[in-house]
Amino acid sequence: MDEKQQDFNLIEKFLEGDQSAFNLLIKKHQQKIYMLARRMLGNHLDADEVVQEVLMVLYKKLNTFKFESSFSTWLYRITMTRAINYIRKRNLTNAFSIFELRKNKSNQLDPLDMLEGKEQFDRIEKLLKKLPPKQREIFILKNFEELKYEEISEITGKSVGALKANYFHSVNKLKELLVKYEKK
C-alpha cells in the first residue's frame, strides 16, 4: 500500500471515531510539520505553537478533506498558511507584551540544540528570515521539501512560471545575504 493510500485509510478510520488513527497519522507527519514551521518561523517556540495549531486544525477539519489530492499537499497548505498567519500576528504583537511572554517561555529546550553543527542550521535560519514570507514558503517547499513546481503550484495557487522566477530570486538573495553574513 502506498503512502497516499495509507493516509487515506487512517483518515477514514479517524472519521469513523478511531482516535488512535489520528495519533498514527500525526506521528507519521509530525516531523515534517515541525520542520516546515521551524524553517518558516526561525525559532523553536514559534514553530512549536504552529505545530499545535496545525494539529488542532487537522483534528477539527479532517472531516472536510475530500480525498482528491494527497494528504501531504493538504498538510503543506495548512501548515504554510498557519505559519504565514503566525508571522503576521507576531509582527503585530512583537511591540507589545509578547516580549515578557517570550522571556518566560525561553526556558524550553530547543529540540535541535543537541545536534552537531547546529551553528550552520542557525545561519540558514537567519538567512531565511530575511526573505519575505511568501518567497520563503516557495523556497522551503522547493529546496527542503524537494517538491516539483507543479506540486508547489497546487499548494500555493501560483503559476509554475511565477514560482520558477520566485525561486531563482530567492536563491540569488540568499547567496547575497550569505556573502554579507560571511563578511561580518
Add this chain to the structure above:
Amino acid sequence: MKKNKNIIDFFEGNLNESEKEKLFEEINQNADLKKEYENFNQLYSLLRKSKEFKPSEDYLENIIPRFRSKSQKKSIVFKPAFASGLVIIFTIAIIYLLNFSKRDIISENDEFDNVYELSFVQQDDLENMASLIDKEIIDELLIEEMTDKENRLSLLENYFYIDNNFNVLPETEAEEIYQELITKKIL
C-alpha cells in the same frame, strides 16, 4: 544574471552534461563568475547540511500528548470571544432586569395602594354587612319578643335604653309607641 541562472541550474541538477561542460569552461575563464560559483557552492552546501537536521525524539514523542491535554483544557477554558460575548449578554440581562424590577416595584406599589383602598372598601362593606345582619337578627328577635305583651316593656327598655323614662309612660301611650315602632320596623 544569466550566468547566475546557469550556476543555479547546475546546483539544482537541471543541466545536462554538455551544458555543464560549457558552464565550467566559462567559470575557468572568468574570475568574477568563479567567485559567484564559489558563493553559490557555499550556500548550497549549507542548505544540504541544514536538510539533515531533525528534531529530537523526546520532542516528537510529546507532540501528541501535549495536543491532547491542550485540547481538553481548551474545551473547559472560556475563549476570549466567548467570554466577552457572555459579558455583553450579562450586562444586557442586568439592565433589562433592573428596568423590569423597577416597573414591578411601581406596579406593586399601585397594587398595594389598590389593595389598601380595597381593604378600606371591604372593611366598610363588612361593617355594613355586619350591621345589616345585626339589624335583621334584632328585627327577628323584636318581632318574636314583641308578640308577647309581657316582654314588650323590658324589651323596649333594653333595646332603646329608655330606662326609667319609659316607666313613667302610661300603658296606652307605651302601647302606641310600641305599635308605631313595630310598624316602622316590620314594614
